[in-house]
Amino acid sequence: MWHGRFPSGNVRFYYRPKGHRGIAMPDLPPDDPVFLNAYAKAAGVRPRHPSRVDSIASGVELYEASDQFRVLAQGTRDARRRMLDDVAERYGHASRCDLAPKHITKDLSGFSAHARNNRLKMWRGFCKWMVEQDDLPRDPSDGLKKSPTTKSDGHVPWSHDEIEAFCAHWPLGSVERLAFELIYWTGARVSDAVHLGPGNVEREGWMTFRQQKTGGEVWIPFNRELPEFAEPAGPDLALLKQAIHARNERQMTFLHTQKGTSRSSKAVSQWFAAKARKAGEASRTAHGLRKARAKGLAEMGGSAPQIGAWTGHESLKEIERYIKDFSKRRALSRAKEEHEVPTSTNKFQIEGKSGA
Incomplete structure (x- = not known):
């Protein structure tokens, strides 16, 4: 006033x-x-610096509106936007043309390990755009190296015993079991699994979808003959179909809410981890089922490209590691049963049913 x-x-x-x-x-x-x-x-609002035409702040605004930024996966865009907005807040008044490696290095010094590496990825994307679209004479992020990080398995693949324990605790007909079977068969990330439904199964029997994270397409056998190497996994597919039929619901997505709407991936990840704890598997996650599927396909004899087409892995390094690990174990094993492909027979018999 x-x-x-x-x-x-x-x-x-x-x-x-x-x-x-x-x-x-x-x-x-x-x-x-x-x-x-x-x-x-x-008003309690943290103001941004006024954006000059050549300022970093105006560059951030242009980059966030660019095709190069918009083609990134939604989760990646959200994370990068938070970092870019922080850059605009801290250094928005400075000229883009004056940006040098020493400035980025100083900014990165406030972060460590994975956080620093994620911040460096943001800088690289922003700088690449400025060079290609904004006539920046050089890329100030060139030559900046990632921080060394401790190697970790992260989400651990589920073992056969853990799978059987979960299935024994959550019977067919429960949404917990449906979530398990859907993620385990498809090897999908939770961000994709929450959107899967009958509409993803095409006429030729493939379950197909475009991944939220990478934008790549995935093709998984559903109502069709399995590839020869994956035939031992037939009981797993049968259990997924039983889990779907046991729910006897017709909605756009398999993992819908009581109101029929799609669930959020973050909520499902936390919810599923809690259900795993109730089944006695305190440290197992939905993403661990994705790893278990990739690992299982490798142990059945699938090649890296075959497994990648199923799981949607763009980098085949992790899959190749599963294949190499299993080959080493098999080469050093004397027991005949350890040379055979592991199957889900025991899990399948929990339900007292057989067939595909």
Whole structure:
């Protein structure tokens, strides 16, 4: 609100939150940066630096609106946008042309390990765009190296015993069991599994979808003959179909809410981990089922490209490691049964049914 004028002729403005006394704004025009900062401070908003045409802040705005940024997966865009907005907040007033490796190095010094590497990925994407689309003469992120990180298996693949324990605890007909069977058979990330439904099964019997994270297409046998190497996994597919039929529901997605809407991937990840704990598997996750499927296909004799087409892995390094590990175990094993392909027969017999 305003009340009168200053001797300078500028209008006296006050910011007056509901139920509080008014806060006087400075003796300046309302479009002055100092006035705007004062207004934002009174409103509890952290102001951005005014964006000059050549500023880093304006570059961030242009990059976030670019095709190069918009083709990134939604989760990647969200994470990168938070980092880019932080960069605009910290350094937005600086000129893009003055950006040098030392500036990025100093920014990265506030982070460590994976957080630093993720921040470096953001800088590389932003700098690449500035070179290609913004006529930046050189890439200031060139030559900057990733931080060494401790090697970790992360999400651990489920063992056969853990799979049997979960299935014994959560029977067919439960949504917990349906979630398990769907993720285990498809090897899908939770971000994709929550969107899968009858509409993803095409006429030729493939279950197909485009991945949220990478944009790549995945093709999984569903209502068709399995590839020869995957035939031992037939009981797993039969159990998924039984789990779907046991729910006897017709909705757009298999893992829908009680209202028929799709679940959020974050909520399902946390929910599934809690259900695994109830089944006695405290450290197992939905993503571990994805790894278990890739590992299982490798142990059945699938090649890296075959497994990658099923699971949607763009990098085949992890799959090749599963294949190599199993080959080593088999080469050193004397027991005949350890040379044979492991199957889900025991899990299948829990239900007292057979067939595909």
